[in-house]
Amino acid sequence: MLARTSRIENLLQDLGGVPVVTDPQRVRKRSRDFFWYSPVLNEELKDVSGEVLVEATSEAHVIATAAACARHGVPLTVRGGGTGNYGQCVPLEGGVVLDIMGMDKIEWHRADVVRAEPGIRLNKLDDTLRPNGWESRMHPSTKRTASLGGFIAGGSGGVGSVTWGGLVEPGNILAARIVTLEAEPRVIELRADAAQKINRAYGTTGIITALEMPLAPAYPWIDIIVAFDSVEAALKGGQAVAYADGIAKKLVTPIGWPLPSYFTPLKEAAPEGKSLLLCMIAQNSIEPFKDLVRRAGGTITHEKPTAEEPGSIPLYEYCWNHSTLQVLKSDRSYTYLQCLYPADRAIESALKMVDIFGDELMPHFEFIRFGGKMTFSGLPVVRYTTRERLWEIIAIHEDNGIMVANPHVVTLEDGSRHKRANADQFGFKGEVDPLGLLNPGKMRSFLRRSGPF
Amino acid sequence: MLARTSRIENLLQDLGGVPVVTDPQRVRKRSRDFFWYSPVLNEELKDVSGEVLVEATSEAHVIATAAACARHGVPLTVRGGGTGNYGQCVPLEGGVVLDIMGMDKIEWHRADVVRAEPGIRLNKLDDTLRPNGWESRMHPSTKRTASLGGFIAGGSGGVGSVTWGGLVEPGNILAARIVTLEAEPRVIELRADAAQKINRAYGTTGIITALEMPLAPAYPWIDIIVAFDSVEAALKGGQAVAYADGIAKKLVTPIGWPLPSYFTPLKEAAPEGKSLLLCMIAQNSIEPFKDLVRRAGGTITHEKPTAEEPGSIPLYEYCWNHSTLQVLKSDRSYTYLQCLYPADRAIESALKMVDIFGDELMPHFEFIRFGGKMTFSGLPVVRYTTRERLWEIIAIHEDNGIMVANPHVVTLEDGSRHKRANADQFGFKGEVDPLGLLNPGKMRSFLRRSGPF
Ligand SMILES: Cc1cc2nc3c(=O)[nH]c(=O)nc-3n(C[C@H](O)[C@H](O)[C@H](O)COP(=O)(O)OP(=O)(O)OC[C@H]3O[C@@H](n4cnc5c(N)ncnc54)[C@H](O)[C@@H]3O)c2cc1C
Ligand SMILES: Cc1cc2nc3c(=O)[nH]c(=O)nc-3n(C[C@H](O)[C@H](O)[C@H](O)COP(=O)(O)OP(=O)(O)OC[C@H]3O[C@@H](n4cnc5c(N)ncnc54)[C@H](O)[C@@H]3O)c2cc1C
Numbered sequence: 001m002l003a004r005t006s007r008i009e010n011l012l013q014d015l016g017g018v019p020v021v022t023d024p025q026r027v028r029k030r031s032r033d034f035f036w037y038s039p040v041l042n043e044e045l046k047d048v049s050g051e052v053l054v055e056a057t058s059e060a061h062v063i064a065t066a067a068a069c070a071r072h073g074v075p076l077t078v079r080g081g082g083t084g085n086y087g088q089c090v091p092l093e094g095g096v097v098l099d100i101m102g103m104d105k106i107e108w109h110r111a112d113v114v115r116a117e118p119g120i121r122l123n124k125l126d127d128t129l130r131p132n133g134w135e136s137r138m139h140p141s142t143k144r145t146a147s148l149g150g151f152i153a154g155g156s157g158g159v160g161s162v163t164w165g166g167l168v169e170p171g172n173i174l175a176a177r178i179v180t181l182e183a184e185p186r187v188i189e190l191r192a193d194a195a196q197k198i199n200r201a202y203g204t205t206g207i208i209t210a211l212e213m214p215l216a217p218a219y220p221w222i223d224i225i226v227a228f229d230s231v232e233a234a235l236k237g238g239q240a241v242a243y244a245d246g247i248a249k250k251l252v253t254p255i256g257w258p259l260p261s262y263f264t265p266l267k268e269a270a271p272e273g274k275s276l277l278l279c280m281i282a283q284n285s286i287e288p289f290k291d292l293v294r295r296a297g298g299t300i301t302h303e304k305p306t307a308e309e310p311g312s313i314p315l316y317e318y319c320w321n322h323s324t325l326q327v328l329k330s331d332r333s334y335t336y337l338q339c340l341y342p343a344d345r346a347i348e349s350a351l352k353m354v355d356i357f358g359d360e361l362m363p364h365f366e367f368i369r370f371g372g373k374m375t376f377s378g379l380p381v382v383r384y385t386t387r388e389r390l391w392e393i394i395a396i397h398e399d400n401g402i403m404v405a406n407p408h409v410v411t412l413e414d415g416s417r418h419k420r421a422n423a424d425q426f427g428f429k430g431e432v433d434p435l436g437l438l439n440p441g442k443m444r445s446f447l448r449r450s451g452p453f
Numbered sequence: 454m455l456a457r458t459s460r461i462e463n464l465l466q467d468l469g470g471v472p473v474v475t476d477p478q479r480v481r482k483r484s485r486d487f488f489w490y491s492p493v494l495n496e497e498l499k500d501v502s503g504e505v506l507v508e509a510t511s512e513a514h515v516i517a518t519a520a521a522c523a524r525h526g527v528p529l530t531v532r533g534g535g536t537g538n539y540g541q542c543v544p545l546e547g548g549v550v551l552d553i554m555g556m557d558k559i560e561w562h563r564a565d566v567v568r569a570e571p572g573i574r575l576n577k578l579d580d581t582l583r584p585n586g587w588e589s590r591m592h593p594s595t596k597r598t599a600s601l602g603g604f605i606a607g608g609s610g611g612v613g614s615v616t617w618g619g620l621v622e623p624g625n626i627l628a629a630r631i632v633t634l635e636a637e638p639r640v641i642e643l644r645a646d647a648a649q650k651i652n653r654a655y656g657t658t659g660i661i662t663a664l665e666m667p668l669a670p671a672y673p674w675i676d677i678i679v680a681f682d683s684v685e686a687a688l689k690g691g692q693a694v695a696y697a698d699g700i701a702k703k704l705v706t707p708i709g710w711p712l713p714s715y716f717t718p719l720k721e722a723a724p725e726g727k728s729l730l731l732c733m734i735a736q737n738s739i740e741p742f743k744d745l746v747r748r749a750g751g752t753i754t755h756e757k758p759t760a761e762e763p764g765s766i767p768l769y770e771y772c773w774n775h776s777t778l779q780v781l782k783s784d785r786s787y788t789y790l791q792c793l794y795p796a797d798r799a800i801e802s803a804l805k806m807v808d809i810f811g812d813e814l815m816p817h818f819e820f821i822r823f824g825g826k827m828t829f830s831g832l833p834v835v836r837y838t839t840r841e842r843l844w845e846i847i848a849i850h851e852d853n854g855i856m857v858a859n860p861h862v863v864t865l866e867d868g869s870r871h872k873r874a875n876a877d878q879f880g881f882k883g884e885v886d887p888l889g890l891l892n893p894g895k896m897r898s899f900l901r902r903s904g905p906f
Contacts, residue, residue, distance in 0.1 A: 111672075112673075112701075112736070112737045165699055169698050170699050170744065174741070192741045214735075215737070217669070220565075243824060243825025245618035285624045285667065287644055288646065292646075
């Protein structure tokens, strides 16, 4: 601990001109994210903290910090909005927490492409783009608090993935500029396929200082809820919508009763005992959408243009990881899983789990495109008893051909599964972080090289 | 024959104020379409003609004509651009040919929806919309000559269907206004599901006087050609592109050698012996597209922004039914088929046909979404010998699970197959055309009711 402290002292001397915070309370606060979603991770991470907080507002600050960390052998963990929910930005080995939220400028915007700094909040990005007719192709349900860089480095997809697939699909990240962690940091532009090297790498493969993203048309979106008699009917209604390629959509979310009973502000739209389908549909597709869900036996209980300004709750804040949050708000005895059901028997395998687990698990699905096929992922809310039982529930899912990206572990390898980028992130890490100082402990297969310190 | 002539005489007396043409040469010219694509249909239809041509410029003209036809028991066949290729607008029983190309106004345009009269040419429609950032979701390769109404009433999909599916998918036609064929014609608005009643009905279920269509973002599109060593490689490369949901696309067309040898103006881009992949890709997706096709073993031989103005040939005019046309220009001994390959073994079944038929068939495929799945249709160019052999080739395809929409017959029932709308067109016809005078002979299952004439 003393040794580390003197390392930090030396580091600070090198950081003249870079905004730093050393107050332990403030550093600790900025060392945490939503890992408490997982009772397992909560145990493991609740006492972890960085030692210094750097508040970068420019790429020059990032370069200076990276150089200093390399010279002094200090770990560096980047932090965006801090909404990751498996401790992605928790600095397991202490050191520097590099907050990049001050780097929030849009470099340029040309029709359907934008290039921005990583610290821009996703809602601010869209607010800027929408008047020109464009918006982000996809965003996490944390759009109103998360950063662009944190989404690319720590997320996987979300609202919009029913149309565009996840961040792993080629074309969904056009380019990234990164700073390497070396005594003389390099600035590298990664384009097209190469940009996948930083996708969901938890900041272990370079510090992102700019991202170039393809955009989608900014339709006027409508939040709409449809009630069904059973979770099976909601899944089938959802599939009819998801398969209807002529219906422009951003969100198709079947949610099994009793999960909707936790959505207090939506009480009116969530009749007792009914399973729901939560959707965002383009205004131009609302009429055919209604015909379709009615044919599938649904009843529309809510319809309102998506509103994201302060004071409103957009429907997507009941979807993706937010569904779990709605439960955790009132009952911390629950946790969740992240599943991907096989495209060719998605409904069948999902219903089998509903059958097996009964009320130990509240069903929640998200239709997404994956590898060119329409399927759904699932974020079932699980009643937590023991770690052993949780691992057993995962195993039963996997035995049934359902992939589980385990959200109760901190490493990329164990946690990401189907969310994993199709790129040699491991090999690339050796090039850009030869000392293994970037967010150490998250890329399990990469062992820190022992240096001269 | 005399009886008919007197019917027409009476009809003409009722058509005061409506522009009519009776010159037999001009009427005959406007009674034909591209049925000569099929040697079978060419035999059957080459001598057919209407008796009067009406050139409507308003819905009032349409109503007056419909009323007069009902009163005098005269068949009425609507004609748009006349580019149908199975005699859709050929008046099998003579009577009135109702040309609606003079009805070409845009009623209104709001963000992502347009409402227009049926006679507007599809290229004019897009030229008007694109400056506002929107365009038609899909169009036939005849965009520069075909009408909106003719596409909806006679077509099925085309450029854009790789993203949006065909016209049969819910949401791709928002509404249609039609005029019934009755002594006192009614004007009916068909919305959402109900609009499918006029989709690909060849004008047998009402005369369309307005269409409300959902739009797509007007990306800057790039025409791009990739050469592959084999048709199998072109299909697999095409599938990789089609499955990449992050790549915004409008056209993904694998074409097997020697078909490209007929594309004279593309000589430079069509190396001897190579199979091609012809694509339209959004500018924002070109980099990841290139990485993808290179990984699939392709070589880019052509790349140019899509240009549709007179004097240019957009790449889509080598695709869809235009591929066949490129061959027919120099060799009328060929004809074609329209196939749909099963989504789960599309490439396998396509290659089996390539194997079986050798050079009797030049392979041509079009990736499309169908019922929520990515698959491809095919328009193989077939060396024509006899009608019997053609029917045998169709049967062999069908035996292998490939659906064939036979383009060598004039009836909806026999010809449309997978292109058929999901609506009770037959029942609806009884309501809107009780006398069976709309394009008689095209809806086989509907027998004309014998009236008092
Ligand atoms: C309620 C809730 C809902 C959620 N919904 C979704 C969802 O729908 N989809 C989804 O994908 N995720 C979801 N998440 C997870 C998380 O919110 C998202 O991944 C989010 O985009 C993270 O953004 P952030 O700015 O908060 O990143 P942070 O949590 O700050 O960081 C995430 C990771 O990225 C790294 N990082 C951040 N910035 C950089 C940079 N500039 N360079 C290199 N590395 C960097 C961090 O080190 C960390 O490993 C949800 C989480 C919660 C709590
Ligand atoms: C080279 C070539 C390429 C082609 N490519 C495609 C393609 O990619 N996709 C595709 O789907 N088709 C294609 N086709 C077929 C045809 O071009 C299209 O269907 C086209 O859209 C027809 O439009 P049109 O205005 O020429 O209609 P027409 O040929 O004039 O009419 C087509 C049918 O619609 C009816 N009709 C026309 N207007 C009305 C109206 N207002 N009310 C009621 N009925 C009406 C007619 O009676 C007729 O039955 C192609 C044809 C050729 C020759």
